[in-house]
Amino acid sequence: MTENNIDNTGDDTPKRVVGTPAAEEPVVSVKAEQARDDHNGPYPASETHFNSEEVQRRGEKVASAWFIIAFLGGIGFLVSYFLFTPGQIADPQYGQYSNMLLGGTLTLAMFGIGAGMTVWARKVMPHYEVSSPYDELPSNDEEKGSFSAFFMQGADESGFTKRPLMRRTLILAMVPLGLAPIVLLRDTGPLPGDKLKNTPWEDGRRMYVEGTHRYVRAEDLENDPYGMISALPAVDDDHYPHGISLNDAAKSVILLIKMPEEDWQPSMNDEIEVDGETGTRLNWTHNGIIAYSKICTHVGCPAALYERTTHRILCPCHQSTFDASDAAKVVFGPAHRPLPQLPIGVDDEGYLIAKGDFTEPPGPTFWDYAKD
Template identity: 65%
Template sequence: MTDNNTDNGNGNGSEEPRERVIGTPTGGGDALVAGKEEPHRKHEGPYLAEETHARPEETQIRGEKIAAVWFLIAFLAGVGFFVSYFSFAPNAANEPVIADPATAQLANALMGGTLALSLFAIGAGMTVWARQILPHYEVASPYDELPSPPKEKSSFSEFFMRSANESGFTKRPLMRRTLLLAMAPLGLAPIVLLRDTGPAPRDTLKSTLWEDGLHIVVEGTGRRIKAEDLSETGGMISALPEAHDGDHGLSLDDQAKTVILLIKMDPDDFGPQMNQQRLDWTHEGIIAYSKICTHVGCPAALYERTTHRILCPCHQSTFDASNGAEVVFGPAHRPLPQLPLRVDNEGYLVAAGDFSSPVGPTFWDAEVKN
């Protein structure tokens, strides 16, 4: 919008016209010139708008058809996502069909491309809807005291249905049906993708290699441990379960789950959390805890004998060894699991069972053993 100004700013009053954008100051420092108010912006109330603000009927019909085409494309792309997903899904034996990187790359491209096309088509259809079907007026209302008066509350349903009709959602069945059709695959996609998270955790995931009668050996040497090896109060040994006969040692995964701290304490120092069952899991003040921090799985390898504190150096989670390895500081939320102990006929320390609770911050794998 422009404005013809006869004053060229030299003060001689010549009528030399020039164009100026409305809203910009004149050369002589005059006040800003406001644009002319448009008739369609006048309203009598907060929810009223003149029908002349609606798009022409032919424009709405054309917009409905274009939006319906975009929504149909979105639906087909959503179906394509499911087809590409199940084409590369694991078979009945839970073995992946994808056997080489090139096939995996193709699968990712197909699934990502069809999902992106579906989202883009829905966005394009909504844009056409907004530009060619929705009315183009502005509604303004001053802030009122809360709560709303009864008259305004009773008029809400009428206002809601009027807005729904103006939006074209109830008036344009082709667009509405194709939109709902396009949204159906996207609504099901997250449910299908949950199968990639693996099976739900079961009780079998809570067990480790520790079992009753399994000997405890020094980590790194494989030497069995006797109770007298920890005769000094405050002594600490990092230990593992002994590999079964014929095994070539424990895997790194098994070591990470089964490594323990053996700590020698004065039985009089045990705290109130050490109930009779936990005390029965000790032997002459020797207690065993998982070495894996329950925060993010770092090794809690530091022990302070004067305070009986076990410290994880990664994020400073601190556990009280004298009180069931309860958390006394740091981000960890669970105590370290305790391993029940006893001695065999030869005086060697052996496990009396598995840990009292799951090891680490969570289950580290989703393999379910049959």
């Protein structure tokens, strides 16, 4: 069954149904002789409404005024950002003024651009309805060749090319807003560099029991009923708790575990390299005591649970389980990487010390932990 769509304007010429070939001649609703002689636009004059030149010039001035206001608002935003120091922003008295200035100037800048564009569209640009008939999707060579001319014709009608005052003030208003994201990058802080790959652990660094100020001796693990101690590096002996910051503590906390040597798995004889020195994993232990990072390699939760009979280290967040007797390899859960091992020894006074940094950077797997 075939249907013909009849034009409501009175023209009973049948329109093409979707899926049928295009007509040889396009159907137009306005005859050519109805167009004004001075009209050069792509649409018939009867469908196009132009404001008078006086109205267009007045609209250009009003739009330019809004763009200048937007420019001043953008400059005010940048000035407000640098006006207060980080310490003043944290202070409730100054912080509220900072928020008010930043929000107010940014609102003024965005509103000025929007108001200017609205005046531009209503007073300067021509008004007509645009409709595209359903036709074959691929464009013919004539349509492709005329696109550039059609685009430039539209730009000329918009007033962007022949209204320099409005064009320049719009560009001027956009400059501060374009710079704002670059300025705000300052709040992201410096690049981390190698901070994610290195920790305070180094050769000769003593360790203390987490939550205390007591250094760890090897015999402390002999009498511990759980066979496990959570420890941190002693960075500064003169300050409690040994001068380590929260950030450093979060990535350097370790588990000290003691187990019988007959329980070690063959993988403990694998060679590893720490600070340029090569040795087996057993070389980096002391009298059956081994140190692993306490930070789970899944999403960084503390793997703080240890089952002495099976030598399993459990992360309570997502149940990632590591085998302490087998180089802390993953035996269950979503983690994909073993817990990094810390090489340890003892100093002349019998205190446990680190013999270098971790065998690989600690923390979640999504960090780039490549050494080179």
